[in-house]
Amino acid sequence: MEKEVAIIGVGQTRYGAFPDKGIKELFVEAYLETLKDIEKGMDPKEIQEAWIGTLQTGGNQLGNLAALMTEQVNLPYIPAHREEEACASSSFGFRSAVMAIKSGMRDIVLAGGGEKMTDLPRERNRYWLGVSGDVEWERLAGTNFPGIYALMAMRHMHEHGTKREHLAMVSVKNHRNGVKNPKAQLRFEITLEQVMQAPFFAYPLSLYDLCPVTDGASVIFLCRGDWAKRFTDKPVWVAGVGAGTDYLATHDRKDITRISAAEVAAHEAYQQAGLKPEDIDAAEVHDCFTIAEIIAYEGLGFAKFGEGGKLVESGETEIGGRIPVNASGGLKSKGHPIGATGTGQICEIVHQLRGDVVTPERQVKGAEVGLCHNVGGSGGTCGITILNI
C-alpha cells in the first residue's frame, strides 16, 4: 500500500470523566482539533464519507449515532457508517475508510469514534461491556472481562513462568508514560509494590491491572495519497490495515494464552506493509488488562511466545528502549473510551511519527514506523494499523 492513503489530520479529546459533556460535545471537540491540525487548512465540505466506531453504551440513549455525529459537525447528507466490533470498533472503521479511498470511490474521508461511559451506573456499564464477550457460556455463567483475562493470565503464568511482577511492570510503565500525557485520564505514577498490594479484582489481576472507564472521542482525516500535499507537507502514510476475529468464548479457542484475532490481523498488516516486527519503532497496544499487553508483544512478534513477561522486564518497551510500547500511557493510564480507543491510538502514533508529541519526554526519537493494536472483547475482534513516514 505504497503511499496510496495519507493521514492529513488527527485530533482527540482529553480522556477522563466529564460530567458536563455528552457524546456530541466530545465528538465535536475531537473533530475541531483535527481540522485545526491540518497544516495548510481544509474546507470541511470536502469530507465525503465517515466511519464512526462506538459501542454506544446505553447511557447516551441516542441511536443512528454516526449520522447524528456528522450532523453535529455540520456535515449533513454525507454517508456516515457506525461500525461496532466491541472495543475494536474504530480501528475496523479506519480500515473501511482506507478501503473507500483505495476503491477510488472516495478522495477524503473521516474515521473516528467516541464513547460516553461515565454517566452510567457501574452495573449498567458492566452489562453493556459484558455482552461484547461470549454471553451464553461465559457471561451467563457469571464471569466478566476481568475474570476472563485472569484465566488467560493464570494459564500464561502456568505455561510460561510469567510472574505477577511482570503484569505489574506493564502497569508501572504505562502510568509512568501517562503522567507525561496531558490527555491521559489517570495521571499519577504507581510503584510495583502498589500494584502487588492492591485489592484483587480477579486473581492474579489487581485494581492496578485494569484500565479505567472513560469518556472521550478521536477523529482522523484521510485522503488519497496524491492529494496529501494540498493539505500538509508532513503526511503520515497508511502502510497496512489488518483485521481478524476469533471465537468469542475462550474455551473454543486454540490456546487461551494467545489472541488469534490479533495474529491474523498482524499477519495481514505486516504483509500489506512489507514490514516485519523488527521494523516497528513505536507501538500502541490494547492493554485493557496488563496481561493483554504481554500477549500483544507475543502476537505482534515483539517477543517469542511465552516471553512477553521477559520483554517488559528487560525495559525494551520503555520510551528509549528497542520498541517503546504505549508511550501514550496506554488504556491503563490514558484511558479506554471504547469507540474512541482505536483511532485514538492512531492519533498518538501520528504524533510520534511527525515528531510533534506535545511533551518532549514522551517523544520516541526518530520513529519512522508505528503500529496500533486494538482488541475487541476478550479477543473476539482485533484491528492492526501500521503507519509510516
Place this chain on the structure above:
Amino acid sequence: MEKEVAIIGVGQTRYGAFPDKGIKELFVEAYLETLKDIEKGMDPKEIQEAWIGTLQTGGNQLGNLAALMTEQVNLPYIPAHREEEACASSSFGFRSAVMAIKSGMRDIVLAGGGEKMTDLPRERNRYWLGVSGDVEWERLAGTNFPGIYALMAMRHMHEHGTKREHLAMVSVKNHRNGVKNPKAQLRFEITLEQVMQAPFFAYPLSLYDLCPVTDGASVIFLCRGDWAKRFTDKPVWVAGVGAGTDYLATHDRKDITRISAAEVAAHEAYQQAGLKPEDIDAAEVHDCFTIAEIIAYEGLGFAKFGEGGKLVESGETEIGGRIPVNASGGLKSKGHPIGATGTGQICEIVHQLRGDVVTPERQVKGAEVGLCHNVGGSGGTCGITILNI
C-alpha cells in the same frame, strides 16, 4: 462500475415470528441458502471478510454480533464488521463490501444482516426502534415513528393533494404481491375499505399503513467481476451503490415531504451506474409506512415531486406496470427484520433479474435493471443499490 463487482449468491430466511429461532439460527439458515444458491458451488473458506447489518434489538442480548455470526457459520478468524445505520444497516454494509472488492484488498466477501425482534415485549421494541430517530426533540417530546411519518403524510396531503386512498393503495398493492411470496410474513390480501376503516395509529396512518415487527436474516456473496464465471454463468452486477444521511429531527430538514438522504443516495447510485430513473425495470423500496413508498417514488425520480400518489393510483407500480415496486410484498407484507431488510431487498432484485423468482406470477418479465431503496429511521440514513445483468 462496469462489471467490477458481481453478486454470485443470495439467500434469506422466511420473514415472520419464529419463537423457536434465535438470531444465530436465522443467520445460519440464510447463509446456507446462499451457499446452495451458487450455481457452480463454492468453498466457503474463500470468503475473506463480512459486513453484517443489525440494529441488535435488545432481545438477543448478544454483543460483538458480526464476529459471533461468522463464528456460527464456521468462518472464524475472518474480519467481520457490524454496520449499524438504523433500518438501513445492511445496505450500508453491502456498500462497504463493494468498496472492499473495488479496493483490490478483497476478492470474495459476504454482506448480510439479521434481526430477532419478536422476543421483545412491545415497549422494549418501541424503545430500541425509537432511538433510531431523533431522541432529544422528537422521542422525548412523546412522538414515535408512526407519529413522525404521520406528520410527513399530513404535510404531503396538504401540499400536494395526496389522499388517504393513495396511502391505502400502496398497502393493498403490497399485500397483493406478498400473498404470492412464500417468504413473506403477512400473506393475506386486504381491500381498500379495510385499510380505510382500520383503527388509526397516528392519523392519517391506520393499522394497515404500518409494516409488522419481524424476525429474519439475509445473506449475499459478492466477488470481483473477473472471478464471477468460476461460480455462476448468471452473475448479477453491482452498477451503483449510493448512500446518504439527513438531519435526524424532521424539524431540521428542508422539507418534510421529502427524504434528502434518499435523494443524495439515489443521485450517487444513478451516477455510478450511468443510468436514469426510466432505466429501472423493478424496484424494492422502503415502505415502513405507506407514505414512505410515495415519498420514495418521488425521491427516486419515478414520479415528479408531489405526484407519488397519482403514480400508485395509475397502477404503473403494479407487477406488469411500467415500474413494478415491491413485487416481494415490501416491508408492509413481506416484513421488516431491521438489519436483514437492506440485503433482503437485494436478494429479491437478484431473483427478479435472473428471472428465477419462485412464484412466476410475481416475476417481473424481462427485467434487466433493478433498484433497492433502504431508509434508516425517519430518513436519517438511506442506502440505494442499483443492479443489472
